[in-house]
Amino acid sequence: MSSVGFVMLCHTALNRAAEVARHWAERDCPVVIHVDKRVSTGAYTGLQTALSDLGNIRFSKRHKCEWGTWSLVAASQTAAEVMLEDFPDVRHVYLASGSCLPLRPVEELRDYLIARPRTDFIESVTTQDVEWTVGGLNAERFQLRFPFSWKRHRLLFDRYVEMQRAVGFRRKIPEGLVPHLGSQWWCLTRQTLSAILQDPARQIHDRYFKRVWIPDESYYQTLARLYSTRVESRSLTLSKFDFQGKPHMFYDDHLHLLRRSDCFVARKAWPQANRLYDTFLGPDHTGSQMAEPAPGKIDRVFAKAQERRTRGRAGLYMHSRFPNQDWENGKTCARYSVFQGFKDLFEDFEPWLSRRLGVRVHGNLFDPVRARFAGGADVYAGCLPASAKLRDYNPQMFLTSLIWNTRGERQIFQLSPRDNQKIGWFLSSDSNVQISAITGAWAVPLFLSNRNFSEIRKEAAMMQKREVEFVNTLRSVKTRADVRIWSLAEFIEEPMENLQSILDAMDGPSAPRLTEAPRMANLDGFGRFLQNLKNQGMKPFVMGDFPATSTETHENPGGSRPYLVQK
Structure with missing residues (x-):
């Protein structure tokens, strides 16, 4: 049978x-x-x-x-x-x-x-x-x-x-x-x-x-x-x-x-x-x-x-993929924005941007002292600690966790050459991030500080070196981020228009036109400051062209909108 x-x-x-x-x-x-x-x-x-x-x-x-x-x-x-x-x-x-x-x-x-x-x-x-x-x-x-x-x-x-x-x-x-x-x-x-x-x-x-x-x-x-x-x-x-x-x-x-x-x-x-x-x-x-x-x-x-x-869900890392680089389905799960130099140039940039967009805006998340969460929080969404030591153990996972834990709310934070720079390559390779950078703006707090010039010169050299490395990373052919870069001189020529272009990219072309800008720092004497750095042997070049005597920037005494005055 x-x-x-x-x-x-x-x-x-x-x-x-x-x-x-x-x-x-x-x-x-x-x-x-x-x-x-x-x-x-x-x-x-x-x-x-x-x-x-x-x-x-x-x-x-x-x-x-x-x-x-x-x-x-x-x-x-x-x-x-x-x-x-x-x-x-x-x-x-x-x-x-x-x-x-x-x-x-x-x-x-x-x-x-x-x-x-x-x-x-x-x-x-x-x-x-x-x-x-x-x-x-x-x-x-x-x-x-x-x-x-x-x-x-x-x-x-x-x-x-x-x-x-x-x-x-x-x-x-x-x-x-x-x-x-x-x-x-x-x-x-x-x-x-x-x-x-x-x-x-x-x-x-x-x-x-x-x-x-x-x-x-x-x-x-x-x-x-x-x-x-x-x-x-x-x-x-x-x-x-x-x-x-x-x-x-x-x-x-x-x-x-x-x-x-x-x-x-x-x-x-x-x-x-x-x-x-x-x-x-x-x-x-x-x-x-x-x-x-x-x-x-x-x-x-x-x-x-x-x-x-x-592949998994975009921005979600798990044990079956995490040990292998580039196995993830997208670096992060949602769009977010990074601003470098804006906090240095504008006195009230974070609260202004928060009011303008109706969202919480973080400070410098990769500050060497601690993560500057919005509102000064010590612990943020998903029990993310503000501890710099814990954050720096794996900066990339800190950022991806923040974006994942806050799905539905656009995250915005500040970046500076003073911060932990290990996150730079990750940011440049993430197609979800919008990066807006004003090169040389880090010199404004140095200009306004009351410190010994030898200390200022040493820190300026270090900051410029870090920023150049970061900008070169952003300009790499492998960069996938949405990047906008201005020198300090370029940005302050048309601050309203430049801010509007950034917000249009975030909100779309239907975004309302700006009627006010954040208060800009007083840059009277900034050109002479840069010349003094040159005279001391340090060559500042990322700020753009600031003649020592011809052009200075003033605040508008009648309001917060900045403007330029030719002398």
């Missing part, structure tokens, strides 16, 4: 493998089990004892199996030979693992295969047509030799590959073979499988594939093309892989997805997924009445889950 037999490759969770093997054997499907030689003798003997009452179960010669090596092919060959010899009624041989779980009644699989007596179900594609491998070698796996284990001897593996590439080594592929790749979980007809195993050229084929990398993904996939009269390049086993090429594990909460797939077998089921095993191995389980296996039904769900894992 039997038309399909199962070859099982087991190495762990033998209790679950025993359940599945019994499920198939009790429904007149022969099972040949290969158990990894690394499994203890006690565990192996226990599995044999647990299934000893079933006359259609066999155990094949054991091989010590390791991922990516010939041993996995040898294990399947040995078990398949037992299947073909001991069970002549088997017309299809289905390769499964010990972690595979039947999803549909065996009767449906048997009827499905009887209706397709000469069809081999094995994913088989050429390396030229589809490059489906993830993070590994593609065509080179057939052209080079791989005598070393990738897992146990990674250094030797890599060095040997590099050496072969350097000398231009290429293996000769046996005549008549066109290398193919595909899933290692197949269902082959007796005719095709016996032709592969009994081929007079098998010794040649085996010798060649023993030095191919991951031969269980290419041996049967290549040789089936020589002998099969009809290849369906797909697997009847549902096997999903993540973006790193690692197989997905199915848990109890995947029950409805597995039902929707209409596949006959799923790999791999979590050994503790009691609900899955109880449901699909239970006596009351019904199938899909000859429905065609359709793993594509759940592809969208897995694709969405993979995108969430690899």
